[in-house]
Amino acid sequence: MMKVEDTPEAWDVVDSKHRFKGYVIEVVTDSVKMPRDEVADRDYVVHPGAVAVLALDEHDRVLMIRQYRHPTRHLMWELPAGIRDVAGEPLVTTAARELAEEAGYRAGTWYTLLDLRSSPGMTDERVRVFLARDLSRIPEEENGFEHRHEEIDMPVEWVPLADAVEKALMGMIHNSSTVAGILAAYAASVEGHALLRPADAPEA
Template structure:
């Protein structure tokens, strides 16, 4: 029984599989996202319509300093009607840009920091029942502030008044479990970093690990 159980556990891994799409209708196309309906062939040959949001993908950064504190920013999110504490993050909107380069750019632009050591921390699908957005979250260490003259990015709109704080990682975990932090990449990144810290981050994938 134990061997059978182990075999089942080893088979638990997400797999890329695309069911046949026989028709597609795009209802809306905006600056970042679009809304689409696919008619998909289900098991048994029947078809069903599936509505979803098409998204270019994102990156997020868990930046840890030498005191094991995580960098968080606060940003207004209008759909949620909340000011949320989040990781530095952004949309993959530069053609051909490697995800880790995108992450480094977002860390610099949103928080004014750079890092010398990067690893892939975790990959998440934010809401796979209604959106195809993928987020790769990186762990950034050996972090230092960028001199003001070296960062020419101009914040605007929601980013214009975006405070940056350093929170002890264990305290950030407590804030997740007490309902003080809700942003999904922040929750996933904070918990993943805390677990990964148990072996000194030795089990993490390199920053250029292939995307599944």
């Protein structure tokens, strides 16, 4: 029986064309050497990666925010999240900043909940989802973050974890890291979160 675990492997790239470079993403076409010496072009988005935070309070409620996502033309309920935009910054520090900026909370306890490849057929984006516990509200005068663009008037709601699972399974929420985080948190709660990795666990 084969070991069921993703493993690093890089097939030879015989040519690479850079199609587009924006503020966050880049689009590339690689000509990749396939088995039997065939070569095939693969388009993909180069992305710096992201973090997301499943903040769970003492009543097992998930902190969720609603944000406009223009590509989908939807207001979407999501976990606080953000791009890995500070070189060399520990991912848990990035996550703590996003939780503070987007939702106004800090956490005393952090775990790695899961690592995702958001859409491995079209992007190299990696998302680490953290579980944050022991939450406390940050006084408004201490936060000092100015919301702009999609983040203006972004509501925050506390949703019971079991209800969040139901909403995911019923197709009422769709953000991939949010759905994965909710289901992972629910599964991890069965073992009292004992199987979760530490917040600074290495990425594969």
